[in-house]
Amino acid sequence: MSLRDLTPEQLKDLAADVRSHYQELKAKNLNLDLTRGKPSSEQLDFAQSLLSLPGEDDYLAADGTDCRNYGNLKGITDIRSLWAELLGVPVELVYAQDSSSLNIMFDLISWSFLFGNNDSTRPWKDEEKVRWICPVPGYDRHFTITETLGVEMVTVPMTKDGPDMEAVRELALDPQVKGMWCVPVFGNPTGITFSEQVCRELASMETGAEDFRIVWDNAYAVHTLTDTFPPIYNVIRMAEEAGNPNRFWCMSSTSKITFAGAGVAFFASSPENLAWYSSLAGVRGIGPNKINQLAHARYFGSADGVRAVMLKHAGSLAPKFERVLQILDDRLGEYEFATWTKPEGGYFISLDVLDGTAARTVQLAKDAGIALTGAGSSFPLHHDPHDRNIRLAPSLPPEEEIATAMDGVATCALLAAVEKLGA
Template identity: 75%
Template structure:
């Protein structure tokens, strides 16, 4: 029965029961963490073969170059071809760089801020004001980058097929709006995947700023929780067909596929955007770690090899996601105090609790030894106007710890809701 439909007597009875459960929870002196979407040790072990690759005497890329030496800003063709196949992109439009796509995203914003990009009339720093569209709930590290540069962030709702396009189209007409963050496949934290229709609308829509960019951060392009892989839309082609060839900065990486901080990141875009990127990247450095790129290419073999590895990850992750969803349904479903996403890929579950209680849920959990991502973290400046969203990260703990943590979280959600109702 919904809490709001309960009689005062039933609410009081439930409140006594939940407070007793919370006292028992605190008495356990737990130390559990659901804050970041880190791969588990089991997942990291899948890629231990990499530690012996490419191997002594193995240092020649497919183009005949010696990967031990300087140069080749684009990265070696071996790994670029694999990711081009995975993403459905022409290999000539994709660069393979060092481990972090976040580093590339920071560079792109930083260089646009300092110099302007290839469609800018002036550096963004010279503009009177710069704004950015931020679908919410979204990725906190994206928002941290634009916050770092003092860019005004404007939230728009993220629907089941992508961002609210009525809101996006209206905002994009403003010449002060220079860009937009988006995780198009298995979005962080909701697990939403952008439809082809929305992707085409983003490619086609008019913008007030000629140098408007969409950061298409395809971080979870192959991160399925099932035996089916998502379709990855070639938005670079969509944009070219729409007459807006430079619209997308397209990212991907081997993060959460091999070893964290020791992988390969990819940047794909139009030829003009790539030339602009290279003009600055060539000053920043002489070339990426091509030995590591060759190791990854040998480890994967081809695109199908990547998919086979990702099915191993799905086998590790899916039981954890099921455990979280089962507990949420069993503990909270009947009371109608929360809703949550049920993703088929990615690394997170987005939990919406009773309005005005998310911060209290996080506080209650922390006091019971369960660390959650801070309330509002999935919103610009950590400001959730409804104080209801919490990002859950099931990947790192073993299932038994995860179940204990989630039962504790469910108790905290109920207790915060009862407090909100003055019970």
């Protein structure tokens, strides 16, 4: 029965029962963490052989490049060609860099502020105002970049196929709107994958700013939770065919595949965008860590080798996600006040509780020893206007800890809801 359909007496009885459960929860003195989507130790062990690669006498790339030395801003072809195949993009349009795609994103946007990008008439810092389209719920670290640079962030809701394109098209006509954040495959935190139609609309839509850019963060392109992989659309080609060749800045990386902070990040874009990036990246540094790139090329071996590794990750992660979804169904489903995503990939589950109770749910969980990502974290400035969204990250803890934590989260969500309804 829906929580809202309960009689006052039924609601009172439920509230008493939930409060009793909550006191039992607090008495357990838990110390559990569902905050960030970190790989588990089991997942990190999958890449253990990387610690001995490429090997003492293995330092030459396929083209003869001595990876121990300076140079080669694009990165070695060994790993670029492998990732280009995964992304369905020509290798000449893919650069391999150091470990963090987030660093590349920050560089691209901050350089646009300092100097303007290759389609700008002036640096963005000289604009009266810079605005940015932010699909929500979204990735908190994306929003932190634009927040730090003083950008006005404008939200649009997500649908099952991607961002609400009617809202996006209208906003994009504003010449002050310079860009948009996107996580197109198994999005953070919803798990939503953009449809081909949405990808084509983003590539072809009219924009008011000639230097408008879409940051296409394909962080979870191969992070399936099943035995199949989603299609990856070549939006660079789509945009070129639509007459907007420089629209997309595309990112990907080995993050959450190998080792955090010790992987390889990739930047794919048009030739003009890559030339602009190189002109500034070549000032910032003298080339990426090619030894690490070679180690990763040896470890994966091929694009199919990457997919094989990702099926191992899926085998580790899928039971944890299934456990979370089962507990949400069992504990909250009958009351019909909360909804949650059921992703087929990525690292997160997006939980919407009763409006006005997300912050209270998170605080109740904290008081019971369960750490959750802060309410509102998936929105710009950490402000969820409905105070209902909570991002769940089941990857790090063992499955038995996840079960304990999620049972507690369900109790906290129920307690916050009955409080809100006056019981």
